[in-house]
Amino acid sequence: MMLKGDYYTIAEAAEFIASKTGKKKNNQDVLLDAKKGEICLCTWFDGTLYKFNQDIKGTGKLQSIDDYKFSGYIQIPKTRITPEGGMIQFGSITIIEVVDIWAKNRDPRTLDDNELSDRYFDSQYNSYLPYNLFADLEKALIPEKDLKDYIDAHKAERSLINNESSASTSKAGAMGDAIIGCLRSNKYDPLRLPPYKNGFAGVKADIRTKLSVNERSFNQVWQKLLDEKLISYIPE
Incomplete structure (x- = not known):
C-alpha cells in the first residue's frame, strides 16, 4: 500500500503550495509545473518489470532477459504530462521508491534508469518485448520531498528578487x-x-x-x- 504522508495527491499538493507560498494553485497549475520538470509526478506500481537486451536473431529488436517483481512508486515522464490530465502511456521507467521486493537479490534499484519496461508477447518473434505502462494523471502522486524542494526554490527566488529591488x-x-x-x-x-x-x-x-x-x-x-x-x- 502507499505510504500515507510521504506522497500528496495533485489536489493536496495545490493546497500545500498555496499554504506555504500564499500563491493559489489549481490542479492544472500543478500538472504544468510537473511538465516543466519543477516537481516529480509519479504513480503506484505493483507488478513485474522486465529488463531487455538486444537483439532477437539479428533483427535489432529487444528481448526480455530478466524480471523484477516489486511494489513502489515510478516516475511519470514529464514529456507525457498534459495540464488537462487524463490517461497517458509511457515506456521509460524511473523508479522513485521501492516499498517491497518480492524476491531476494532482485532489487531493481541496482539497474540504471530506463532499462526496465512492462512486456507483451510477440508471436512473430516468439518472445516478450517492451510494452507501455498506463497511468491516470488525475490520480498521480507527488513525493513530499519534491514539494518541499519546490517551495524552497520559490522562496529563494522571491528573496533574490527582493534583494535586487531593495538591498x-x-x-x-x-x-x-x-x-x-x-x-x-x-x-x-x-x-x-x-x-x-x-x-x-x-x-x-x-x-x-x-x-x-x-x-x-x-x-x-x-x-x-x-x-x-x-x-x-x-x-x-
Missing part, C-alpha cells in the same frame, strides 16, 4: 552584481564574453554552476544584464 543600489541588482563579480574573478571580461559553441558548456552555465543559484532566477537576471548591456558576447 542593492546598483543597476545590476544583487544577483547581477554577484554574476558580474563571478565573471571577473574567473577572468572573464563581462563585456567580451566568449560565444556559445555547440557541444561545449558556455560561460553562462559555468557561472551559474559556480554561484549555485536557482536556474530560472539566474536566467532572468542574465537576460536583464544583456538587455542593460552590462554584459555582452564577442560578436561571431
